[in-house]
Amino acid sequence: MKVAIKRISSDPLGLLGLCLVTLMVVSALGASIFAPYDPVQLNIMERLQGPSAKHLLGTDQLGRDLFSRVLFGGQVALKVAFLSIGSALIVGIILGLIAGYGPVWLDNSIMLLFDTIRSVPTIMLALVTVAFVGASLTTLIFVIAASSIPTYGRIVRTQTLTIKSKDFVKAEMLMGASVLRILSIHLLPNILGPLLILASMDIPSIIALEAGLSFLGMGVKPPTPSWGSILNDGFALIRNTPWPIIAGSIPLVLATLGFTFLGESLRDLLDPKLRKLI
Amino acid sequence: MIENILRIRDLSVNYQTNRGILKALRHVNLDIPKSSIVGVVGESGCGKSTLITSIIRQLDDNADIPNGLIEFEKQDLLKLSKDEMRNISGTKISIVFQNPMSTLNPVISIGRQMIDIQYRDQISKKIKKQRSIDMLTKVGLPDPHIQFNQYPHELSGGMQQRVSIAMALQAGPSLLIADEPTTALDATLEVQILKLLKELQEELGCSILFVSHHLGVIAELCDHVVVMYAGQVVEQGSTYEIFNKPAHPYTIKLLECDPASISKKQRLLPTIPGEIPDLINLSKGCIFKNRCSQSIDRCSQETPIWKEFDNAHFVSCHLTES
């Protein structure tokens, strides 16, 4: 861990990414401590104000403090990102391991399932699900998770196939290790590293996806703040004041840059060929 | 005086690592006479690879040459520019590696690769093709016209290595460097390739620098032998001298340990106990002293000097100075 931090710090972009991500995570988790106002509290008297000492990012059309809404919106972004990626990873890993390690017919069936899911564009999937179940945070998480499962599953499957034929796996089989032992102790730890980094590089796009779906009205319901819904409100008000749009965009840009830089730095770190240069 | 095609004098190569400076080669002297085969024998960590990459100027970025001279055809290779070196590699000096797949491009046919390497010659493609087929025949490919159009993976390991040799000799080099070319091949194939190299060397008159850890091969093929240990040349001489009158304790022990030389069945095989020394924190004195059964006090104090011990037989060992 220490070596990891030292290496990331030696890469300026990685360091920047680490700082931005820390900033985002801390501010989101501690939103209730840092936010000066209740994000849903109306204050019509102070609507549509620009940034000031009282309201750092101004107020929206209902007088709600934008800064507080941004902080709480971060919670939504994080919740969606981690829950959807987390559940996609779990299902993807299980299916990928089975596909890679099991018999060929099972592999083919699971791949067929994956390809079917991937053939449906995410937005369409979202629209259809929302039409049946209604828009909510849970629906959002489900849609994003379902469309990410094939990607992770495929990666796990390919890695499993590669590692399965290596000598150390054969050695374990020869010693009598059970399939479960081989999968959990010998295969999974060797797959997890690169997989987690890949998943972390998906976080920016998931946050953007959440924002997009919320912007279209398929995500969180008002008055819950989300960066996408802030952007949505700001879109309608653009002739009056640019501040809601700016307030909604800044965190998106910072989070995307932060996770991307951090993820790329971690990926370069894990690449043994690049490690030689240090 | 026999003319040397390659003269290495006092060559030292260091690598920058995060633990310190690794002195991979130290004051290496080596002569390759014209039209001869010189074998370099040594075990892992002796610096054979560094030596080869220094000659062809392909050292890694973290390498540094504090002193040394590599004289080839009256030029110091270390002082040449990248362009000047590029004119020499592949034409006057060429190289065959242990793994033929690392030399052969897997997605281009053999024939096209053989033609491509003749890019410097201003002749027609037809002539280039004919030359390639001639070369492939010379290295013993059974059906050169068919194999000309095949891809590397369609050939067996032995054939691939023959193609590598053909490509290396196509431009008629004066020096062929062979880095463990037969180590990956079965013994019966190795015999064929060695015979091929010997025949080609006689016909083309080039010199060969043959690097291997296989003593039997060196004894069979080479005229002169250079013994390396942990970054230094410890002994050098004719094949006869080295194998029949080895002077350096490492050479003596190495020959003893080769199971092929042990004619009677032995329950306990000889070894050289210990490990090669740390090349970052070198201690004073002789590099082999920790594993030498005959070391004396002087061995821990002074580094032995490279001296002529007998007729063109050089060694660096205190015990031989008497």
Next chain:
Amino acid sequence: MSKLLSIKNLRVRFRTNSPFQAMINKIEDPYIDAVRQVSLEMKEGETFTLVGESGSGKSTLALATAGLLNAEEGQIKFMNEDVTTMTSSQIMAYRKKISYIWQDSIGSLSPRMSVGSLITEAYKIHNLKDRDLKMESDRLLKLVGLPKQISERYPHQLSGGQARRVGVARAISLDPKMIIADEPTAGLDVSVQGEILNLLNKLKDDLGVSLFVITHNLNIVRHISDKTAVMYLGRFVEQGQTDDIFAKPRHPYTLALLSANLAPYSEANLKNRIELQGEVPSLMDRPNGCEFHTRCPFSSKHCDNEFPPIHTFNNSQILTCHYPLN
């Protein structure tokens, strides 16, 4: 000494085309025989060596003996139990009796496990909860001549020689009756080859374990092996007591192998050098008659159309050739 391993007429096949491909390409028999009609007997306390070049089927034979590959035909009897017809619980018991040292010494060690965990892996697999793993790890490392501290290291931090010893430590952890050693000296410097061979011989003496060695390095065979078998294209061409084979090789291939493994600067060898023509034929296209005739320098009548008979000399040297030498 009782019979430990007895193999009769073993045949191991691999599929080359899927049923669909075979149908399309009209291939009647989409298999290759990696091991064909192999029979051998090995006694307890012996070292049996399999010699052959790449593609000869040595590793396949070893893996089939270990129960990792299925036999198409034939019998493999270990201590009078037929390995080819074992149930899964019988196989688990069998796995405690034989172990394997792999050719790739570092690649056969699980990369994220420390040396200590690796060598005690067998105890965890077979649920031997009463063992003190730390003590066993120290004991095993001592037996193979490695320092205790190495138990904290990871495979990529080991040298080739150290990794090989770790492989040996792992192999002896459950006190097996037989160890299969696949190319024990591959990749090792000549000055340390002796170390691993001396270690194997010592373990044989101290622990009473039998060794089944696979190698293409004929030079070491003489010093460690009691019985030897020479393999070509999946068959045994010659087998017998090692001393007999080295003193009087009777099959041309054996002779060629012996003369190809050169002793440094021995004039005698160069004069008697046997050179084989061409390369090893593909398993998909086995030659007719004697399968070695395409490369044999002594090939003559009958060799290319009749399969050679089996000759037995002195009751122990067995070979298949039309014109045995010596």
